[in-house]
Amino acid sequence: IVVVAVNSTLLTINAGDYIFYTDWAWTSFVVFSVSQSTMLVVGAIYYMLFTGVPGTATYYATIMTIYTWVAKGAWFALGYPYDFIVTPVWIPSAMLLDLTYWATRRNKHAAIIIGGTLVGLSLPIFNMINLLLVRDPLEMAFKYPRPTLPPYMTPIEPQVGKFYNSPVALGSGAGAVLSVPIAALGAKLN
Numbered sequence: 001i002v003v004v005a006v007n008s009t010l011l012t013i014n015a016g017d018y019i020f021y022t023d024w025a026w027t028s029f030v031v032f033s034v035s036q037s038t039m040l041v042v043g044a045i046y047y048m049l050f051t052g053v054p055g056t057a058t059y060y061a062t063i064m065t066i067y068t069w070v071a072k073g074a075w076f077a078l079g080y081p082y083d084f085i086v087t088p089v090w091i092p093s094a095m096l097l098d099l100t101y102w103a104t105r106r107n108k109h110a111a112i113i114i115g116g117t118l119v120g121l122s123l124p125i126f127n128m129i130n131l132l133l134v135r136d137p138l139e140m141a142f143k144y145p146r147p148t149l150p151p152y153m154t155p156i157e158p159q160v161g162k163f164y165n166s167p168v169a170l171g172s173g174a175g176a177v178l179s180v181p182i183a184a185l186g187a188k189l190n
């Protein structure tokens with residue numbers, strides 16, 4: 001279970017790269033929301049069904065948050081500004097998932113459908129607030145480009161609003177729609 005915990009945490013963090021999230025703040029928001037919602041729900045449902053204990057999802061999200069803060073400290077030590085690296089907000093959404101599991105008397109199907117939807121709707125909103133608190137992410141991305149970025153991924157002038165009318169609405173909707181069937185598939189495989 002320790003191996004699964006570590007690997008699923010790394011998958012979740014890398015599914016929506018929090019530094020990439022800052023580099024391409026607005027345009028990557030939808031992709032970030034979908035991947036993070038899905039990975040949180042799949043991992044948390046797996047653990048909740050394994051233990052049968054409400055609160056497991058919050059514990060899972062807390063571990064991911066701690067790992068990510070350690071990674072944030074490592075990037076800071078490499079010379080990046082502290083407010084350039086975003087730590088995703090998983091814990092409140094995981095608490096909603098735990099609450100659903102508890103309120104439905106540990107019904108795994110209700111946890112997947114209702115809890116997955118709540119995570120898909122809430123996680124993009126919490127992370128939008130998180131993103132708004134970062135000091136001028138686009139300017140920071142131009143000042144500190146990642147040396148590993150290939151030329152075709154070098155930040156360019158943002159086309160905010162050109163393709164997405166509302167990143168929050170798109171991220172929330174897509175996250176909510178996609179996290180439920182993927183969590184259901186994960187539970188079925190379990």
